[in-house]
Amino acid sequence: MKLVTLAFKSISNRKASVLLTLFTIAVSVMLLLSIERVRQEAKQSFGSTISGTDLIVGARTGDIQLLLSSVFRIGHATNGLSWQSYQYIKQQKGVAWTIPISLGDSHKGFSVLGSDGNYFQFYRYGKKQSLTFSHGRPYHNAQEVVIGSEVAKQLHYLLGQKIVVAHGMGNTSFHNHDDNPLTIVGILEPTGTPVDKTLHVPLKAIELMHGPTHRVSTTAIVRNNDSHSHDEHEHHEHHEHLEHGHHDHNALESEPGDLIGEPTQLTAFLMGFDSPLYTLQVRRNINTYKPEALSAIMPGVTLRELWGMLDIVEKILMLFSAVVVLISLLGMLTTLLSSLSQRRRELAILRSVGARPKHIFALMCSEAVLITALGSLIGIAMFYLLILVSKGMLQAQFGIAISLSLLSDYELMLLGVIMVSGTVIGAIPAIRAYFYSLNDGMSIKV
Amino acid sequence: MIQISDLTFNWPGQSKPTLHINDLQIQQGERLFLHGPSGSGKSTLLGLLAGIQTPQQGSITILEQDLGKLSDAKRDKFRADHIGTIFQNFNLLPYLSPIENVLLGCNFSKRRVANLKRANISAQNQANLLLEQLGIDQTTRSRSVSELSIGQQQRVAAARAFIGQPELIIADEPTSALDADNRDIFIKQLFEQATHYQATILFVSHDASLAHLFDRQVSLKEINEVKQ
Ligand SMILES: Nc1ncnc2c1ncn2[C@@H]1O[C@H](COP(=O)(O)OP(=O)(O)OP(=O)(O)O)[C@@H](O)[C@H]1O
Ligand SMILES: [Mg+2]
Numbered sequence: 001m002k003l004v005t006l007a008f009k010s011i012s013n014r015k016a017s018v019l020l021t022l023f024t025i026a027v028s029v030m031l032l033l034s035i036e037r038v039r040q041e042a043k044q045s046f047g048s049t050i051s052g053t054d055l056i057v058g059a060r061t062g063d064i065q066l067l068l069s070s071v072f073r074i075g076h077a078t079n080g081l082s083w084q085s086y087q088y089i090k091q092q093k094g095v096a097w098t099i100p101i102s103l104g105d106s107h108k109g110f111s112v113l114g115s116d117g118n119y120f121q122f123y124r125y126g127k128k129q130s131l132t133f134s135h136g137r138p139y140h141n142a143q144e145v146v147i148g149s150e151v152a153k154q155l156h157y158l159l160g161q162k163i164v165v166a167h168g169m170g171n172t173s174f175h176n177h178d179d180n181p182l183t184i185v186g187i188l189e190p191t192g193t194p195v196d197k198t199l200h201v202p203l204k205a206i207e208l209m210h211g212p213t214h215r216v217s218t219t220a221i222v223r224n225n226d227s228h229s230h231d232e233h234e235h236h237e238h239h240e241h242l243e244h245g246h247h248d249h250n251a252l253e254s255e256p257g258d259l260i261g262e263p264t265q266l267t268a269f270l271m272g273f274d275s276p277l278y279t280l281q282v283r284r285n286i287n288t289y290k291p292e293a294l295s296a297i298m299p300g301v302t303l304r305e306l307w308g309m310l311d312i313v314e315k316i317l318m319l320f321s322a323v324v325v326l327i328s329l330l331g332m333l334t335t336l337l338s339s340l341s342q343r344r345r346e347l348a349i350l351r352s353v354g355a356r357p358k359h360i361f362a363l364m365c366s367e368a369v370l371i372t373a374l375g376s377l378i379g380i381a382m383f384y385l386l387i388l389v390s391k392g393m394l395q396a397q398f399g400i401a402i403s404l405s406l407l408s409d410y411e412l413m414l415l416g417v418i419m420v421s422g423t424v425i426g427a428i429p430a431i432r433a434y435f436y437s438l439n440d441g442m443s444i445k446v
Numbered sequence: 447m448i449q450i451s452d453l454t455f456n457w458p459g460q461s462k463p464t465l466h467i468n469d470l471q472i473q474q475g476e477r478l479f480l481h482g483p484s485g486s487g488k489s490t491l492l493g494l495l496a497g498i499q500t501p502q503q504g505s506i507t508i509l510e511q512d513l514g515k516l517s518d519a520k521r522d523k524f525r526a527d528h529i530g531t532i533f534q535n536f537n538l539l540p541y542l543s544p545i546e547n548v549l550l551g552c553n554f555s556k557r558r559v560a561n562l563k564r565a566n567i568s569a570q571n572q573a574n575l576l577l578e579q580l581g582i583d584q585t586t587r588s589r590s591v592s593e594l595s596i597g598q599q600q601r602v603a604a605a606r607a608f609i610g611q612p613e614l615i616i617a618d619e620p621t622s623a624l625d626a627d628n629r630d631i632f633i634k635q636l637f638e639q640a641t642h643y644q645a646t647i648l649f650v651s652h653d654a655s656l657a658h659l660f661d662r663q664v665s666l667k668e669i670n671e672v673k674q
Contacts, residue, residue: 001546001553013541345536351498352533353606354526354554356519 368426
């Protein structure tokens with residue numbers, strides 16, 4: 001019989017105390033893995049929200065604040081930047097593309113993003129992936145909307161359906177509001193980024209949403225004929241602001257119309273350059289732009305700043321889970337040590353049949369290793385179960401897509417550290433047993 | 447078989463020696479009864495013979511092998527190969543079945559495994575055979591160790607001592623927890639096995655009334671020069 005077999009039989013004989021120890025180790029391992037996985041995936045999904053964008057430009061504010069509001073839809077941009085500034089900066093040398101962004105409205109809790117056709121053409125996330133449509137196509141005029149996958153899923157929206165997107169951040173329906181029903185012409189593939197929870201409309205739709213009176217009084221711009229005809233068109237629409245199950249596929253074939261309208265303000269805009277050389281130069285120009293106080297940030301750099309700020313939180317979380325693991329291993333130590341004095345007879349019997357003190361040491365160590373390994377295995381199983389159960393909630397609440405993937409090298413390394421600690425801690429009772437067996441020999445002291 | 451000369455043993459931290467034995471010889475196949483009062487050093491002597499403790503002075507030779515000339519590892523191996531041990535009580539590992547407890551006897555000894563091979567019998571079969579001969583029936587063999595009576599446990603321990611044919615069996619008061627009838631039956635069975643496997647028996651007890659069953663009796667008090 002191998003020593004490991006002996007160790008295994010020995011611990012299975014002490015089920016009650018060993019099970020408790022196993023359980024605490026399993027829970028601590030589960031906790032550690034979960035915290036680490038969520039931390040990693042959160043970082044991952046934050047980091048992959050935007051890619052391929054060289055600069056984000058907005059009204060002057062904190063870099064992180066601008067990043068959060070423009071890309072992550074967290075917090076509000078207090079000020080916007082003027083359309084004129086956008087037009088001017090857009091003309092700078094080396095600019096490959098720009099995507100205007102107008103935020104601030106919402107629809108049933110999902111944010112509404114106004115932009116133009118460039119959005120679908122140039123926006124990149126993850127590993128420079130562009131947005132793809134699971135159904136439909138980009139918007140062609142101000143009566144059309146493209147929705148993210150989560151929006152479609154949670155609100156059960158279908159292609160061709162008409163919805164009313166209200167002005168403001170609330171999610172109440174505005175019956176008195178001047179209805180401007182939009183037809184869903186596209187549903188995007190899931191991206192695991194805030195895009196999934198966004199309704200994309202042309203800038204002009206945002207303008208229409210805010211109503212002509214509001215617009216005229218604040219901007220004194222006379223509306224052109226084009227928008228007038230749209231207004232008339234609106235009166236022919238149904239007045240229910242939501243028509244479930246309405247499949248009007250003709251709505252998908254539409255006349256291309258004006259997407260931009262006459263905006264005065266933008267929340268921010270994204271820029272791509274022909275060469276990184278231009279990025280720094282244009283950034284300098286924007287930061288010193290006279291007519292308006294603007295900030296231009298490089299998303300990668302600002303993201304790193306953000307991690308820097310979150311670093312301490314991460315470290316504290318990490319420390320807590322490490323302490324929990326340590327406590328569970330100390331629990332194992334207590335169990336092993338307290339059983340040891342009752343097992344001196346067992347050691348003497350093993351000595352009498354020829355076991356060497358080093359065998360006794362190995363036996364005691366393997367018990368600790370077995371308990372740690374078994375506890376870790378159960379912990380891993382519990383960890384996967386937990387992910388499976390909470391996956392949907394994490395995605396819906398925090399937009400963090402947790403994958404059920406195999407353990408990463410880092411996670412395996414953590415488990416390795418736990419195993420080594422378990423073995424080292426197990427060496428303590430093993431060393432005691434070693435000396436017991438040296439001193440007691442075959443005379444049994446109980 | 448066993449030759450002890452000029453042996454002095456002192457437990458660490460004790461002011462005077464526990465044992466000082468000038469000369470003790472045990473012949474091959476002999477059944478020796480060693481008696482002495484409690485605390486006289488009987489168990490200590492067995493520990494020395496088994497090579498777990500080493501004497502400060504003198505020599506112990508077993509089967510022509512001077513134990514003092516062996517390293518710690520070699521002495522452990524020597525014990526595993528040549529000596530079977532039976533304790534007073536609680537002889538068995540509670541987490542192993544009776545059969546597994548018997549098999550433990552050849553777990554640390556290649557020589558005992560080789561002996562079984564030469565006798566052309568598997569360890570498993572030999573364990574069953576020994577238990578059979580010692581009167582442990584099939585159903586008892588599959589029971590948990592903690593469910594066995596003390597007498598049955600001592601028989602399982604005896605089977606473990608005998609498996610793989612070690613030359614020397616040392617028994618440290620194996621019958622002290624048994625009643626008179628069981629004690630006599632146990633000793634009788636022990637002798638049967640010893641005859642069958644040509645083993646020498648060194649039986650230690652404070653109960654001098656057992657002496658008449660043995661070939662020879664030695665009083666530790668008489669041979670020990672250290673007077674309590
Ligand atoms: N591990 C030990 N460390 C130190 N001293 C010991 C140890 N074991 C025994 N002794 C001492 O050696 C002496 C002899 O003890 P031993 O156990 O050999 O007696 P014994 O004859 O076997 O007694 P009993 O019949 O009660 O079993 C005792 O005085 C005891 O205190
Ligand atoms: Mg004793």
